[in-house]
Amino acid sequence: MKLLNENFRMKDLCIAIKLLFLSATFSSLGQNLPSLVSDKNINATFAVLAYDENAREWGVAVATNNIYVGNSTVYIEPGLGAFSVIAETEPRYALEGFRMLREGKSIEEAILEVKNKDEEANYRQVAGIDANGNVFAFTGKSLKYWNGMAGELVGSQYVVLGNQLADSVLDNMATTFETARGTLAQRLLKSLLSGQKAGGQLSGKQSAALVVKGLDNEWFNQIDLRVDNSKKPFEELKTLVDYHYGRIRLNQANYAWRAGNPKRAKQKLEEAESMLQGWTGMYPRIARVHMLMGNEYSAVQWIKRGLKENRDFTVYLPSFYLLKGHSELKSLIDPETFSIKDWESALGMLSNLGRETELITLAKELIAKQKESSYLYFLLGRSYYYEKEESNAIKYLEIALKMDAENIEARNLLDKIQSE
Structure with a gap:
């Protein structure tokens, strides 16, 4: 019996040594002892969840040392609420939680009712x-x-939470969120970044996400940005947020100029340019706004940047037909090689710049050369409509529909004219 007890003690000692070895080995790899012992795929995560009463928006920003954190940790229903489930995730907290919120239960009741039925709640x-x-x-x-x-840490209309964190992460996140200015998405991002700056997760970083949904269903307040697998998830998430708001600033610059407010237009354009660095798909739009403002040189510089950063940027060149004579572009823009689609792009740019009479002249020249399409006739008809020449507008819109009965833009505009 004594020998048997000693054997058991020896086995216990071996198991303990193995567990200690595993703990020491895997802690440096972002794992933890409970996840190994319980055979669970648990990963360090931290998040901030909040509500903006003025904007009527709900949002969550989250980061982890695993891939695609936004896939299973963020749940939002505008007008109802939001949930974030991290550590060992479980969607039932959100799915059943939303149901209970609809039934009139409090957020505490909704979460605790699921928790009380959850045998794994201690891991969440x-x-x-x-x-x-x-x-x-x-x-x-x-x-x-x-x-x-x-x-x-629970604050007024927000909460920060996380695990496997440096000591001051949550305090920094809470303080930053409370003092940050900007939209809900910008405040969430600043809070998340401050948590990372304070030490973040002890086990590293790999993905991040930011989701905001507003009660008013507009594209600018329905944000779902994700960095699913990166060595720099925080930097890339910030870039995505900048792109989102940079596009808004560019639209604001365009509208401000057309509304006769050049000071605001220039300010918004400068903000857009700083936010949209690297998104070459927006460079043509930046160039277009510069052309709208009469800044041909700046427009050319953005086109050149696009050509340098994206080898496929040449697809945009026909739309800048107006710049064909510029010394830095004349060898790149050759109207003799234009397809009908290229000419449609050129005409579209003229219309975007409000140069309808030039569009009419160019379109008629193309028609005389038998370079025609249903969309070209639509653009011509629309320009006549903008110039308040309804008879000519109707004439060319009808030709557009004769060439293509499914030209919905021509049909809608013609119906509008005939109903006025």
Whole structure:
């Protein structure tokens, strides 16, 4: 019996040594002892969830040391609320939570009712916010045994939470969110970045996501940005947010100029240019706004940048037909090689710049050379409409429809004219 007990003690000692070895080995690789022992795929994560009462928007920003964190941690229904489930994720908290919120239960009741049925709740972190900004969150009891710090901080209409973190991460995130200015998406991003700056996750970084949904269903407040697998997920997420708002600034510059407010237009254009660096698909639009403002030189510089950064940028050159005589572009823009699609792009740019009489002249020259298409006739008819020459507008719109009965733009404009 004594020998048997000694054998058991020896086995226990061996198991303990193996566990200690595994803990020491895998902690440097972003794993943790509970995940190895329980055979769970648990990864360090931190998040901020909030509601903007003025904008009527709900949002979540989250980052982790695993791939595609936005896939299973963010759930938002505008007008109802939002949930974020991290550590060992479980979508039932959101799916059943939304159902209970519809039934009139509080956010705390919705989360706790699912938690009470969840045998794995001690491995999870869950936060929720309802339609009025009421917040509730919990951190599973087992998370305190993982590397680093785990917990949540609840503020007014927001909560920050995470696990396997450096000590000051959540404090920094909360302070930053409370003091940050800007839209909800910008404040969420600043909070997430401040958490990373404070040390972030002890086990590293690999993906990040930011989702904002507004009650008013507009494209600018329906944001779903994800960096699924990167060595620099925070930098790339910031770039995506800049792109989102840079496009808005560019539209604002365009509208401000057309509304007769050049000061605001120039300010918004400068902001757009700083935010849209690297998105070559927006360079033609930046160049177009410069042309609208009469800045031909600046337009050419953006075109040149596009050609340098994107070898396929040449597809945009026909739309800049007006610049064919510029010394830096004349060897690149050759109207003799234009297809009918290229000419449509050139005409479209003239219309975008409000140069309808030039469009009419060029379109008629092309028609005389038998370079025609249904869309070309639509553009010609629309220009006559803008010039308040309805009889000519109707004439060319009817030709467009004769060439292509499915030209919906020509049909809609013709119907509009005939109903006025």
